[in-house]
Amino acid sequence: MQLSTKHLLGIKDLTPQDISIILSTATEFKGVLQRQVKKVPSLRDVMIVNLFYENSTRTRISFELAEKRLSADIINFTASGSSAAKGETLLDTVNNILSMKVDMVVLRHSASGAPHFLAKHIPAAIINAGDGINEHPTQALLDAFSIQDKLGSLEGKKIVLIGDIMHSRVALSNIYLLNKMGAEVMVAGPPTLIPKYIGEALGVKVEYNLKKALEWCDVANVLRIQLERQNQVLFSSLREYNLAYGVSKKLLDGLKKEIVIMHPGPINRGVEIDSDVADSKQSIILQQVENGVAVRMAVLYLLSGTKA
Amino acid sequence: MKIILDKQQLHLTISRLAHQLLENHLNLNEVVFIGLQPRGVKVSNLLVENIRSLYPAEKVQYGILDITFYRDDIRDELHVASKTDVPFSIEGKTVILIDDVLYTGRTIRAALDALQDFGRPNKVELCVLVDRRFNRELPIQPDYCGKAIDTVTSQKVKVEWEREEVVLY
Numbered sequence: 001m002q003l004s005t006k007h008l009l010g011i012k013d014l015t016p017q018d019i020s021i022i023l024s025t026a027t028e029f030k031g032v033l034q035r036q037v038k039k040v041p042s043l044r045d046v047m048i049v050n051l052f053y054e055n056s057t058r059t060r061i062s063f064e065l066a067e068k069r070l071s072a073d074i075i076n077f078t079a080s081g082s083s084a085a086k087g088e089t090l091l092d093t094v095n096n097i098l099s100m101k102v103d104m105v106v107l108r109h110s111a112s113g114a115p116h117f118l119a120k121h122i123p124a125a126i127i128n129a130g131d132g133i134n135e136h137p138t139q140a141l142l143d144a145f146s147i148q149d150k151l152g153s154l155e156g157k158k159i160v161l162i163g164d165i166m167h168s169r170v171a172l173s174n175i176y177l178l179n180k181m182g183a184e185v186m187v188a189g190p191p192t193l194i195p196k197y198i199g200e201a202l203g204v205k206v207e208y209n210l211k212k213a214l215e216w217c218d219v220a221n222v223l224r225i226q227l228e229r230q231n232q233v234l235f236s237s238l239r240e241y242n243l244a245y246g247v248s249k250k251l252l253d254g255l256k257k258e259i260v261i262m263h264p265g266p267i268n269r270g271v272e273i274d275s276d277v278a279d280s281k282q283s284i285i286l287q288q289v290e291n292g293v294a295v296r297m298a299v300l301y302l303l304s305g306t307k308a
Numbered sequence: 309m310k311i312i313l314d315k316q317q318l319h320l321t322i323s324r325l326a327h328q329l330l331e332n333h334l335n336l337n338e339v340v341f342i343g344l345q346p347r348g349v350k351v352s353n354l355l356v357e358n359i360r361s362l363y364p365a366e367k368v369q370y371g372i373l374d375i376t377f378y379r380d381d382i383r384d385e386l387h388v389a390s391k392t393d394v395p396f397s398i399e400g401k402t403v404i405l406i407d408d409v410l411y412t413g414r415t416i417r418a419a420l421d422a423l424q425d426f427g428r429p430n431k432v433e434l435c436v437l438v439d440r441r442f443n444r445e446l447p448i449q450p451d452y453c454g455k456a457i458d459t460v461t462s463q464k465v466k467v468e469w470e471r472e473e474v475v476l477y
Contacts, residue, residue: 002386024389025389028377032425036425036427037426040425
């Protein structure tokens with residue numbers, strides 16, 4: 001068996017079989033992480049560079065941990081404090097790093113398509129750790145893994161993505177993935193934050209009423225309001241957003257069933273999600289982070305084994 | 309194609325191996341059995357079933373181990389992992405590794421590496437159904453062997469579980 005791709009640029013390029021292989025390999029790595037020694041020698045002598053042109057806590061630490069658990073050698077690069085600040089281009093930076101013999105590149109960049117651009121120009125395997133407002137494939141994979149872990153499967157499950165759909169790469173990757181794996185997807189939020197033709201374009205349901213969306217779903221994946229990507233006023237205030245679209249305990253208590261609450265982090269407490277919901281037992285936010293390491297180990301392992 | 313062990317011989321051999329294991333380990337409290345994924349597990353299932361019929365069954369500790377992540381050829385070919393289930397500590401125990409065919413010895417090397425990550429066993433022993441004794445690439449020998457055969461590298465030895473036979477191709 002083999003993945004159909006050499007890079008992980010987005011969920012869009014993966015086949016359902018690729019996704020199944022990644023998720024089942026992640027299950028085995030989750031087992032590894034519960035052993036006495038949580039490390040395997042699979043990627044010994046593989047050099048990985050983590051190129052982070054954009055801030056990140058979870059993703060960067062998660063990738064770093066996954067790489068270390070696989071015994072890979074790693075270099076961390078953050079844009080601030082590097083020559084990128086002096087005006088070196090992305091391709092030049094990467095080519096310079098590659099001339100030091102690097103096998104894989106984990107890239108986060110604020111420009112959508114940056115990893116696709118690199119994949120065309122360099123021989124190393126590229127893993128997209130989030131590119132602008134395009135995709136964040138490993139987040140979608142770990143979300144799917146967490147849903148599968150909690151509910152047994154993805155097929156036929158109803159998942160609603162709530163909030164800032166327009167600026168969210170997590171949303172786009174999740175929609176692609178869940179559609180491919182046979183889940184039903186809905187997006188919910190204020191009309192200003194939901195792209196106009198998303199329903200027709202991506203085959204998802206659109207709902208502007210949060211209560212109705214929550215009543216419909218099995219799982220609610222609450223997305224962060226990305227103020228740093230908004231250059232115009234799309235809602236009047238954070239407080240108003242919270243009143244209309246914040247997931248609160250009161251709303252959840254009013255439902256007939258207990259739904260699963262997810263959030264890709266970082267959380268804006270009291271904006272898209274209230275503290276008592278984020279910390280409740282319905283929420284699997286911290287399990288998502290835990291699963292992230294196993295899923296990233298699976299991706300790195302599977303791509304390191306794919307010859308060019 | 310040549311049949312090395314037919315159905316009757318296969319079951320007799322496994323039953324003999326079970327008796328040999330018990331002969332050497334009268335007290336199974338300090339012994340754990342570990343079958344190697346994917347192909348060794350069928351042998352180890354039968355073997356452990358046999359041992360459990362000869363010894364208080366609940367005292368026989370049995371796990372399965374997948375060595376995919378420890379292979380030395382993972383960059384040549386992509387291997388998809390199978391399940392690992394070792395629900396007990398191997399610290400200070402005698403571990404009996406069970407596989408179907410011992411060939412180059414590389415799987416066993418990887419298994420020894422993998423075992424270390426579960427603790428430090430007192431002793432590790434190797435039990436195989438078939439030993440292709442002249443094809444070793446590493447200094448590894450079995451402690452218990454169902455049948456030793458002489459083969460060349462171009463040949464293939466396979467346990468056909470539908471027919472319950474060991475076949476040389």
